[in-house]
Amino acid sequence: MHKKEADKIAVASKESKRVMNIFLVVLAVLFIGATAFSKFNPFEMLATQGEFWRFITQDFLLPKFKNWGTLWDSIAETIAMAVGSTGVSAVIAFLLAFLGTSSICRLKSVNYVVRMVASVLRNIPALVWAFILVAAFGIGTETGVIALCVSTVGFLTRSFIETLDEVAGENMEALKSTGAGILPVISQSILPAALPGFIAWFLYCIETNIRASTILGMVGAGGIGLLMNGYIKQYNYHAASTVIIVVAVVIIGVNILTEYLRKITLK
């Protein structure tokens, strides 16, 4: 018995050492390949950093700003875009997730289609979606909301499916053997167990969507990005820096709020 345990430990540590070595080799190969391809020289960048600091200290700081009214309106719009689209996406993803998990929906082909669609939606960045949608719907907040919904539905569907899969396992078997139908099983066992996980993902998406909605304006899809991009394009960096600092403060504020909500809902 003793010997067996000792063997086990040795194997595990050998294995993790092997994984570590593979990781380092892969990292080195990728690094050399990428450097050779791009001819990127970090020391060149260090040499030119003086220009960057001059830019930050002279052109960028200190913030100077007049249009506070426009700024607050844009901020409100940005937050509303993020919250609204995350809410709608959560509902859609909630329904799709039940079709996407094999423990509830028995049709393998439906599972597959849902997972595939979710994968396409989330693996193309939100800004690319926004750009494609602008080509179809024209510029405007509507386009931004739809673009956010598209990528959020993709992300949340996968995350919800993962949560359901984790929760479903044994619970399903036990309840089914008592003769409970599929709806009672979902509402009495699966939902209560999965809800905290769903909420955690929902809050995560609120955070990422606040970030995403601040940049959607850069392709004309509404929100504060429009204002920010405008100032940068006009070389009005003192105004741009004000907008950037306000954006950062809003994002930090939202992160603190979601952190608090996580604490009270997930204990």
Place this chain on the structure above:
Amino acid sequence: MSTLELEQQGALSAEPELGERIAVKPKGADMPIYIFLAASAILCVVSFFVLDLNWGKVIERIPNLGSVVAEMLHFSLDKFDLTISTLMETIATTILAVFYGLIIGMVVGAFGAKNIAPWKGLATVIQCVLTFVRAVPTTVWALLILACMGFGISAGIAGLLFHTIAFFGKVFAQTFEEVPEETLEALRAAGANRIQIFFGAVLPASLTGLIAWSALRFEITFGEATILGMVGAGGVGYTIMAAVNSYQLGRAGLAVVLVFIFAYIIEAVTTTMKGKLKVL
């Protein structure tokens, strides 16, 4: 308006009836969750009132979307070599941004971890700076870098570095702080200096996490590197933007599909790796 109703229905169906359940938890323990769900449903509805969107315009233009998608799926091999080389450029940018971010982030994390930083005030200052850096979107950092460094692959890497450094700095600081104080105490008692403690105890403890975090960061950074092109830095994002702007939708479509395929591969690799690392 239909989406609003959908949202309300969703919020209702998400709440199972309390009374009929066998109480596993004391009654009222789930209250915060239900209050939260109700509050977010209300906030979501309020958001749509604030936005006051013109859904008529959207519905009117849905046929447009159909034709745009159809044209994009009609792949064109026009300037295919350029698409491939810009995609390679984006991938190289991603790799280098993650690599340098990892290394610099490790150093930053060592100074930002309260238990091993040479001076506790420094750790607090570093963590505040990292929070601020992460709160400003990557595209904004990239635009600022572009404004002072000009275009090119170095500007893209520098723009991405802000977030990768901040990310790894935070992750490493957290991992380092998890190293038990007793271990550090023991090493100090044995006469090890700071650098020996770092390489002997702190770094090895964080190695498995390191692989998982790098993979996750690679996934995120690739998405960011793609969109950087759309705000003016090079790479495949620029190809997509230029192609859409000149109505070569078939070319843009092919580039988007290539981005998807690469992102899908990274995701698949990350998922398998996560499974393997859990076993270890």
